[in-house]
Amino acid sequence: MTLRxxxxxxxxxxxxxxxxxxxxxxLGVANFWYAKPQQLYAELARLEQGGLIxxxxxxxxxxxxxxMFTVTGTGLAELEKFTAATAKPxxxxxxxxxxxxxxxxxxxxxxxxxxxxxxxFAQDKVDLFERLLRTMRGERAEAEFLRHGRPIGPYLxxxxxxxxxxxxxxxxxRAITVLRDRQAxxxx
Amino acid sequence: MTLRxxxxxxxxxxxxxxxxxxxxxxLGVANFWYAKPQQLYAELARLEQGGLIxxxxxxxxxxxxxxMFTVTGTGLAELEKFTAATAKPxxxxxxxxxxxxxxxxxxxxxxxxxxxxxxxFAQDKVDLFERLLRTMRGERAEAEFLRHGRPIGPYLxxxxxxxxxxxxxxxxxRAITVLRDRQAxxxx
DNA sequence: CCTGACTAGTCAGTTTCTTGAGTATCATGG
DNA sequence: CCATGATACTCAAGAAACTGACTAGTCAGG
Numbered sequence: 001m002t003l004r005x006x007x008x009x010x011x012x013x014x015x016x017x018x019x020x021x022x023x024x025x026x027l028g029v030a031n032f033w034y035a036k037p038q039q040l041y042a043e044l045a046r047l048e049q050g051g052l053i054x055x056x057x058x059x060x061x062x063x064x065x066x067x068m069f070t071v072t073g074t075g076l077a078e079l080e081k082f083t084a085a086t087a088k089p090x091x092x093x094x095x096x097x098x099x100x101x102x103x104x105x106x107x108x109x110x111x112x113x114x115x116x117x118x119x120x121f122a123q124d125k126v127d128l129f130e131r132l133l134r135t136m137r138g139e140r141a142e143a144e145f146l147r148h149g150r151p152i153g154p155y156l157x158x159x160x161x162x163x164x165x166x167x168x169x170x171x172x173x174r175a176i177t178v179l180r181d182r183q184a185x186x187x188x
Numbered sequence: 189m190t191l192r193x194x195x196x197x198x199x200x201x202x203x204x205x206x207x208x209x210x211x212x213x214x215l216g217v218a219n220f221w222y223a224k225p226q227q228l229y230a231e232l233a234r235l236e237q238g239g240l241i242x243x244x245x246x247x248x249x250x251x252x253x254x255x256m257f258t259v260t261g262t263g264l265a266e267l268e269k270f271t272a273a274t275a276k277p278x279x280x281x282x283x284x285x286x287x288x289x290x291x292x293x294x295x296x297x298x299x300x301x302x303x304x305x306x307x308x309f310a311q312d313k314v315d316l317f318e319r320l321l322r323t324m325r326g327e328r329a330e331a332e333f334l335r336h337g338r339p340i341g342p343y344l345x346x347x348x349x350x351x352x353x354x355x356x357x358x359x360x361x362r363a364i365t366v367l368r369d370r371q372a373x374x375x376x
Numbered sequence: 377c378c379t380g381a382c383t384a385g386t387c388a389g390t391t392t393c394t395t396g397a398g399t400a401t402c403a404t405g406g
Numbered sequence: 407c408c409a410t411g412a413t414a415c416t417c418a419a420g421a422a423a424c425t426g427a428c429t430a431g432t433c434a435g436g
Binding site for chain 1: 412
């Protein structure tokens, strides 16, 4: 039941529509949680029913109407409760790790191709997160922003996302080097 | 359907029982995938039915009998196919990230307490992974092992696990520092 | 002697997540 | 002028994961 709280957290800063949330929780962007649009719309419906968020219809011309949501007092209380509860620590769960785990018995070139793909993806995310951080802190230096800037929550989670993708990048590069070296040694 | 392949990958090096796998895929240990025992036993049954692994009964005295599993040729072929298929990139999905995302509106001390808990957990995993790596490479220096040691797959995934937990550790420490500084600034 | 932990699993039920398709309108590019 | 692609969602079905309880024997500690 964390999607619930992830949605609440995402709506804290400002009113957002389901569609906007769907963009923010997208695979290519997600910096603190990931979910499909269908999940989000379902969750928004449940949250509204429970009174944790409230929605208002915005009539637009030139495009479909939308519903904008804000967190209610009850919703904020729920988030506070969630924050106080002990979190189960997250673990890595990554297809690529499974493939590398099998490195000894699986075709090396195939594996290197996968690692190379991942480098591309990780690099894109690194770039994205760096842009995002710059946008958030604006003119200020990072130390300045960290001390007084707002909102600080999204900035901190974005920092984690950045470090994570850099970690992926470094690891993929290292793994490729190792696999190539071994391949060369085996061929010799 | 990656649990399937994670199990195959875990059985590659040596024959293992469901119970051993359950230990290996445990929250406190998992270095490349996480799953509950019930999931594993169910998956093992399916894999055996499909002929991807084969099990043999081992009669023990003093403790319950167990079934040891090994990957068949069909199983290895399936892993090979999986390796060649494009993997969906993993994203972070962590309760703690959600809590930090809400940092601006949620009690700071509560949040710091959560971050501190996580530091403890992450430190334990860092220690565990470092021990594991030492065990795997034995007497050899790391560069030596990376070039010729076997199995290399588990070593590489363990390296990723280690870097990930170090990342958690650093981020939690940084977040705590930032939150405390801001708290001090706000009180002044 | 009893409790709790370890080995080695199984069963049932629910929640959560993913897949895939569908609706409808408007703006943009070739 | 026609095809994308963006905006803004909805519905249904299936796969994967999680929760919680239960069996049953062994061994060590208090």
